[in-house]
Amino acid sequence: MGSDEAYNFVFKVVLIGESGVGKSNLLSRFTKNEFNHDSRTTIGVEFSTRTIQLKSLIIKAQIWDTAGLERYRAITSAYYRGAVGALLVYDITKHLTYESVERWLKELYDHADPHIVVMLVGNKTDLGSERSVPTEDAKDFAEKNGLLFLETSALESTNVETAFQNVLGEIHRKVSSKEVTRGSISAVSLSSPVPRAAGDPEEKKPCCRNL
Ligand SMILES: Nc1nc2c(ncn2[C@@H]2O[C@H](COP(=O)(O)OP(=O)(O)OP(=O)(O)O)[C@@H](O)[C@H]2O)c(=O)[nH]1
Ligand SMILES: [Mg+2]
16 A cells, blocks of 8 residues: 555546457556456456656546446446546457447446546557558547547557556646536546645545545
């Protein structure tokens, strides 16, 4: 436990998308630099954290992961509550996982804060010869829907860092530009707008009250 850890913001980010697209491996690559070749389907909810520096600020990312499969999913509203960012993942070699992106977006907007920062993520670029979703298609879709977009490989560690960093950076930009004045984005992060001194344990849980 990092009880001496200090940070300025905690941002909750959720992973969504069909089963098998690589959500859990993107998470383990980002938080532990690990990849699991035969990972099992996620059951229930798991989360991991990683603290990153963004300019002069320390941001703690709390990343939630659940199953793409309906029967293993946790209660949806609890999963999305307080989330300020989302990675909507599909597999570039499985067109069906891309076709379901709209359904995931709908679920997300039905349950999450309307200002949530969303990135569409095409994972498994290491399997380029099996690609069935053209980059341009996904890019156009993302642009039309106001989503960030990147292609990644959790296996080769391509763009994983960049994907999370961009989402966290965009959340921070929204929060600090006061573009968002209501809803959970402001509730989560603006409860402690003043950077704290290192090791101040009293003030280190600005977000967790509403989780
Ligand atoms: N080639 C390749 N395989 C990957 C990549 N990311 C994940 N995988 C593999 O894809 C399979 C599913 O990965 P998971 O991370 O468990 O997928 P998930 O989205 O968490 O699946 P659910 O928990 O069932 O929703 C595993 O066999 C992984 O090893 C990648 O970037 N490249
Ligand atoms: Mg999983």
